[in-house]
Amino acid sequence: MDELEQLYQTTYTAVVRFLYRKVWDAERAEDLAQEVFVRALAHRPEKPRAWVFAVAANLARDEARAAVRRKRHLILLKGDPVALPTIEPAADTLVEHDERMAAVQEALSALTPRDREILLLWDAGLSYPEIAAQTGLALGAVGTTLARARRRLVDAHDRQHATKGSHAAHS
Amino acid sequence: MRHIPEEELHAYLDQGLSRSQCVEIESHLAACPSCQAERDSIAALRDRTTALLAKLAPPRGFPPAFELLRRRATIEVSARRRRTHIAAWAASLVAALGLGWTANYLLMPGRSESPLPIVSSPALSAPPTQVASSPTLRSRRPAPVRTRQASQRQSPTPSPDLSPAESLPPVVPAPTLELTSIDIPRTDPDLELEGMWRTLSWDGAQAEAGAQLPHIDGLPVVQVQLQAAERGKQPLMVVAQQLSSGEVIRTIEGPMSDVSHLLAGRTMTDPASQPGGSDSARSIRGPNHTDRTMAMQRGDRMLVITGALPSDSLLAMIRRLNAEMRSK
Numbered sequence: 001m002d003e004l005e006q007l008y009q010t011t012y013t014a015v016v017r018f019l020y021r022k023v024w025d026a027e028r029a030e031d032l033a034q035e036v037f038v039r040a041l042a043h044r045p046e047k048p049r050a051w052v053f054a055v056a057a058n059l060a061r062d063e064a065r066a067a068v069r070r071k072r073h074l075i076l077l078k079g080d081p082v083a084l085p086t087i088e089p090a091a092d093t094l095v096e097h098d099e100r101m102a103a104v105q106e107a108l109s110a111l112t113p114r115d116r117e118i119l120l121l122w123d124a125g126l127s128y129p130e131i132a133a134q135t136g137l138a139l140g141a142v143g144t145t146l147a148r149a150r151r152r153l154v155d156a157h158d159r160q161h162a163t164k165g166s167h168a169a170h171s
Numbered sequence: 172m173r174h175i176p177e178e179e180l181h182a183y184l185d186q187g188l189s190r191s192q193c194v195e196i197e198s199h200l201a202a203c204p205s206c207q208a209e210r211d212s213i214a215a216l217r218d219r220t221t222a223l224l225a226k227l228a229p230p231r232g233f234p235p236a237f238e239l240l241r242r243r244a245t246i247e248v249s250a251r252r253r254r255t256h257i258a259a260w261a262a263s264l265v266a267a268l269g270l271g272w273t274a275n276y277l278l279m280p281g282r283s284e285s286p287l288p289i290v291s292s293p294a295l296s297a298p299p300t301q302v303a304s305s306p307t308l309r310s311r312r313p314a315p316v317r318t319r320q321a322s323q324r325q326s327p328t329p330s331p332d333l334s335p336a337e338s339l340p341p342v343v344p345a346p347t348l349e350l351t352s353i354d355i356p357r358t359d360p361d362l363e364l365e366g367m368w369r370t371l372s373w374d375g376a377q378a379e380a381g382a383q384l385p386h387i388d389g390l391p392v393v394q395v396q397l398q399a400a401e402r403g404k405q406p407l408m409v410v411a412q413q414l415s416s417g418e419v420i421r422t423i424e425g426p427m428s429d430v431s432h433l434l435a436g437r438t439m440t441d442p443a444s445q446p447g448g449s450d451s452a453r454s455i456r457g458p459n460h461t462d463r464t465m466a467m468q469r470g471d472r473m474l475v476i477t478g479a480l481p482s483d484s485l486l487a488m489i490r491r492l493n494a495e496m497r498s499k
Binding site: 034101147151 | 228229251
């Protein structure tokens with residue numbers, strides 16, 4: 001089995017997850033992940049694992065820019081801000097799952113882009129040196145950033161819970 | 172005693188420290204209950220983060236077979252090679268089109284008499300590059316140029332005895348061009364230019380056409396053909412030049428009616444349907460070798476570039492040429 005194929009078997013899911021946390025669309029995340037590996041096959045990078053995540057990050061960034069353009073366009077078309085689609089409650093468990101997920105999503109969006117990026121790279125399984133190489137951060141600063149990002153994520157999440165809880169208590 | 176900073180404990184738990192750093196931290200931890208407590212709380216924070224992020228996972232899909240991606244990659248690599256090849260061609264073209272058809276003209280769409288890109292027709296069959304793909308003809312010593320000598324159509328004036336050296340125009344500044352790299356395409360016997368055509372040397376053609384031969388600077392000229400026009404008018408000219416890949420592109424300039432007639436005639440000529448069409452010609456001309464044409468019109472004259480490239484590549488090339496010239 002060639003090196004890239006092995007990498008594909010072991011990291012495809014992590015790449016999809018990494019992308020999903022940026023584009024918030026499962027199908028799109030899979031498409032992009034496949035694109036990443038196709039490019040890896042075409043380029044044969046020296047350090048494929050780090051390369052794969054670097055390209056994934058780039059693709060997600062392009063995707064986000066395109067989404068902003070599309071949104072702007074939609075706004076222009078409609079003349080008013082785009083309403084977020086309302087979630088149809090299919091089943092209680094599903095709703096609960098969605099709510100929990102939305103809470104984490106919101107907490108994640110409260111981080112600075114850099115903190116978020118480093119946290120997601122760590123969660124995707126990259127090592128400190130790989131994270132440092134990809135983000136341009138000094139190796140010694142990776143721990144500092146992760147410490148801050150973790151604290152902020154948990155704080156933001158818990159704060160949300162607290163306000164929701166108090167809302168529930170009032171109503 | 173210095174306690175372990177928070178970020179170092181994160182790095183320690185994340186296995187982001189060197190062996191010696193780990194030893195140092197472990198020996199401190201063994202003796203410091205406060206740092207032990209800190210380590211435990213950081214470990215809990217780590218676990219919480221991981222658990223929270225785990226909720227942000229897409230529904231598990233099925234990864235496609237790696238073989239499929241491999242196939243896609245193969246296709247994309249070859250497409251990229253093709254693009255690179257075309258880009259190289261465009262770069263050589265940027266040097267300049269000869270003739271009164273300068274890029275200045277091409278690039279001034281505001282001018283009233285300039286209907287811009289006109290023709291983009293597939294299936295224009297220019298003579299195939301048989302020689303380029305037949306190794307036996309890749310002779311290193313200069314062989315006499317073989318031109319289409321359909322005697323009954325040949326000009327009454329005997330065509331000059333051309334050698335490759337003579338057929339190389341003086342405008343080609345060619346440090347990269349060598350005689351041996353120039354293959355003279357045999358013209359496809361199926362494709363006849365109608366009317367009286369003469370194959371000339373570059374110099375002869377220049378004398379006749381008033382130094383206004385349409386061509387792309389930087390590419391070796393393999394054939395020049397002229398068809399006399401009415402007295403006092405510019406003749407219809409076809410200049411064939413060869414790309415490094417062996418493909419031949421043709422630049423045609425002449426009275427509009429003649430050029431369109433020429434193109435129309437060629438469009439109708441399908442080598443495969445012609446009796447006596449040579450097999451080698453057919454085998455070369457796969458579906459990827461359909462000739463495309465870009466044409467521009469000025470007054471009653473027409474300039475055409477045709478070659479075995481996608482029409483959008485030709486268009487891109489011309490745009491680029493225009494942009495380059497404008498920026499000069």
